[in-house]
Amino acid sequence: MPNPSVLPGLKSARYQEILTDPSYAGQFVLMTNPHIGNTGVNSGDEESIKCFLGGLIVRSLSICTSNWRCTETLDEYLRKRNIMGIYDVDTRAITRRLREDGSLIGVLSTDQSLKDKELLEMAKNWKIVGVDLISDVTCDAPYEWVDKTGSGWEFNDNQSSETFHVVVYDFGVKHNILRRLASYGCKITVVPASWPASDVLNLKPDGVLFSNGPGDPAAVPYAVKTVQEIVGKVPVFGICMGHQLIGQALGGKTFKMKFGHHGGNHPVRDNRTGRVDISAQNHNYAVDPESLPEGVQVTHINLNDQSCAGLVFPKMKLMSLQYHPESSPGPHDSDLAFGEFVELMKNNRL
Numbered sequence: 001m002p003n004p005s006v007l008p009g010l011k012s013a014r015y016q017e018i019l020t021d022p023s024y025a026g027q028f029v030l031m032t033n034p035h036i037g038n039t040g041v042n043s044g045d046e047e048s049i050k051c052f053l054g055g056l057i058v059r060s061l062s063i064c065t066s067n068w069r070c071t072e073t074l075d076e077y078l079r080k081r082n083i084m085g086i087y088d089v090d091t092r093a094i095t096r097r098l099r100e101d102g103s104l105i106g107v108l109s110t111d112q113s114l115k116d117k118e119l120l121e122m123a124k125n126w127k128i129v130g131v132d133l134i135s136d137v138t139c140d141a142p143y144e145w146v147d148k149t150g151s152g153w154e155f156n157d158n159q160s161s162e163t164f165h166v167v168v169y170d171f172g173v174k175h176n177i178l179r180r181l182a183s184y185g186c187k188i189t190v191v192p193a194s195w196p197a198s199d200v201l202n203l204k205p206d207g208v209l210f211s212n213g214p215g216d217p218a219a220v221p222y223a224v225k226t227v228q229e230i231v232g233k234v235p236v237f238g239i240c241m242g243h244q245l246i247g248q249a250l251g252g253k254t255f256k257m258k259f260g261h262h263g264g265n266h267p268v269r270d271n272r273t274g275r276v277d278i279s280a281q282n283h284n285y286a287v288d289p290e291s292l293p294e295g296v297q298v299t300h301i302n303l304n305d306q307s308c309a310g311l312v313f314p315k316m317k318l319m320s321l322q323y324h325p326e327s328s329p330g331p332h333d334s335d336l337a338f339g340e341f342v343e344l345m346k347n348n349r350l
């Protein structure tokens, strides 16, 4: 039986990338799209080596699969990995409840002998605030990454004539971040979340990327300290959890949102250019921009609620985004952020 967990609402049908996004560790995902499973699963759409989420809740599970890439049904896939899934649930009613009350704690159980009171007790004992979820999803040892994204991604002229060595802190990194960096011409070393900053700086990287990852950024002081030790020394890029850890490392505050941002349809404005991207998002926490020191610029705003969606701090050679420029799933609008990071590393070399 998985732990009782938070229930984020979600609007995407690209379920396999969501199932394998480590940022969902310990949480249930409720799909607002009513029909799920008709494309099955395949080995090419995995975003990490495992499913980390607590459980999947859907309205209607497709009774058949129809896709040339399909190797397995969603049902078989979840059973093999012992991930809880439930269907024939009124997901619309739960979504409306979440919209009113914010993220809720839920319990899924196969043990019919459990009384309502016991289930409630389990729910009350489960926490996401103040819990380190990163240590369960990070890699055990450093490794090199070389795979690039496939031909469908060749819409940007992203090949740099120079190669940049990027060290990626794995707080639960999605593989498409690594694939996109590789496609932009980067040589990539991935290190575990607890890897000492001094060892990373000894590698003399051109840049460091702090990845996405699950849970409360205020509950991982060791990661905040690592970010503090690296920021200002080499160009850095923070994505989602990485962005929040940068916020904390600069002395800013993070807070838990009512129901967070989830799904592939969030409009984000780049304040520097006025350009609006439709972005992929998945976060429950956010950085309070008022708490950040002077010199930090809020570059991106989520247009649904005006929350902070991106930062730069030129003096410290840093940039960060609260959302997912690597997409997978979601629109590819924000891919240029990887190019911006390459430029930051290039300018630092001059």
Ligand SMILES: NC(=O)CC[C@H](N)C(=O)O
Residues within 6 Å of the ligand: 023, 211, 212, 213, 214, 215, 216, 217, 239, 240, 241, 242, 244, 282, 283, 284, 285, 286
């Ligand atoms: N996608 C992520 O990195 C999630 C960020 C963070 N842990 C949150 O839930 O807010």
